[in-house]
Every structure is written in C-alpha cells, then in structure tokens.
Amino acid sequence: MRRPIGQVKKEIRTLGLDTCNPRSVVGVIVRGGLYLDGVVSFPHAQNEPARNCAERIIELKYFPELRAMMLHDPKDQLDSKLLERVTKLPTIAISKGRPxxxxxxxxxxxxxxxxxxxxRLESPAFGKIFSVSWTIEKLPEPVRIAHLLAKQGVPRGPPMR
Known part of the structure; x- marks a missing residue:
C-alpha cells in the first residue's frame, strides 16, 4: 500500500534519484521546482540494490515530508516497483529517450x-507533480539536479538523518 499523495501543493517535497554515477546513487530533495532542501548519496550495493536504497531513503530525516520519488535510471539498476513497495512513496521512473x-x-x-x-500514479496527480516540478530543461528538477551531481561525482559524506 502506498502513502496517499493527497493534494499536490506548490512546494511538494520530491526525492530525485540518479544512478549514472558508477560508485553511488545520488539523491536530492526538492520543494516544488524552486528550492533544494538536501543532497544525499548512497553507495551502490552489489546484491539487492533497490532494497538497500529504499532502506536508506526511509532513514533520511526528510522522509516523513516526502510525497513522491523520481528515478532516473538509464541502465535499470534499481527496481522502481520494489522502491515504491518498501518506501510506500509513489515512484516515477523517468527516461529522456526511449528506454x-x-x-x-x-x-x-x-x-x-x-x-x-x-x-502507477493516476494521471491527474502525476500531471500536477510534473507541472510543479518541471521548470526548465528536459528533465524535472529533482532528477535534473541529481543527474548533474551524479555526473560531477558527488563526494560521499555521512548519511543525513
């Protein structure tokens, strides 16, 4: 069962994840498409990477305020259905080109x-989330920022709790 998304507000907190960095999964917490609230980085797990990533997401201090998760995973390293089932957050997997x-x-x-x-989100809620978080470029802000940081090689620091 998924947490209900309720009303999509202008400053909905969304977690954007990107797996383009070979060493780690980079995530950013964005309010709407306007404010960057936090940056997180998880090392790639060899076995069950989606479950490991989901468990780390649940441990974040921002987790109670998160309403949705966006995933940019060009090589399909993480299972979006498993992420959604473990975190109970609606998950949107995104690809710039045909996957x-x-x-x-x-x-x-x-x-x-x-x-x-x-x-698996219904079209009205899904469309509202995109209209709030997609402000410039070819990707919505949460995954765009996560992708930029993943490509730059964000140094791993202590996990945010």
Whole structure:
C-alpha cells in the first residue's frame, strides 16, 4: 500500500534519484521546482540494490515530508516497483529517450518537451507533480539536479538523518 499523495501543493517535497554515477546513487530533495532542501548519496550495493536504497531513503530525516520519488535510471539498476513497495512513496521512473527495456513506459508531453515515464500514479496527480516540478530543461528538477551531481561525482559524506 502506498502513502496517499493527497493534494499536490506548490512546494511538494520530491526525492530525485540518479544512478549514472558508477560508485553511488545520488539523491536530492526538492520543494516544488524552486528550492533544494538536501543532497544525499548512497553507495551502490552489489546484491539487492533497490532494497538497500529504499532502506536508506526511509532513514533520511526528510522522509516523513516526502510525497513522491523520481528515478532516473538509464541502465535499470534499481527496481522502481520494489522502491515504491518498501518506501510506500509513489515512484516515477523517468527516461529522456526511449528506454531500452521500456515495456511499461509511456510518453508524457509537457510544456517543456517529451519524456518517457513509468508510474502507477493516476494521471491527474502525476500531471500536477510534473507541472510543479518541471521548470526548465528536459528533465524535472529533482532528477535534473541529481543527474548533474551524479555526473560531477558527488563526494560521499555521512548519511543525513
């Protein structure tokens, strides 16, 4: 069972995760598309990476305020369904181009372009989250910032609790 998303407010807290860094999963907590609340980094786990990542997300000090999670995972290293089941957060997997293993992805056409998404969220809530968090560029802010930091190689610090 997923936590209810309720009303999508202007400053909804969203966790953006990116797996483009070979050593770690980089995450950012964003309020709406305007404010960066925090940056987190988890080392890649060899066995059960999605469960390990989900357990670390639950330990975050921001977890009680999170309402949704966006995942940019071009190589399909994390199982978005398992992340959603363990964290009970609605999860939106995002791809800039047509995904390689894209059986359940669908195209979302926003004001700023087209992206491929995979989610179990209903269309109205999903559309509202994107309208609030997608302000510039080709990706919504949570995953765009996480992707930039992952590509730069964010140093691993102590976990935020």
């Amino acid at each position: 390689r293993h894209g059986r359940s992805y669908r195209v979302f056409q926003g004001k700023l372009g087209r992206i491929w998404v995979k989610t």
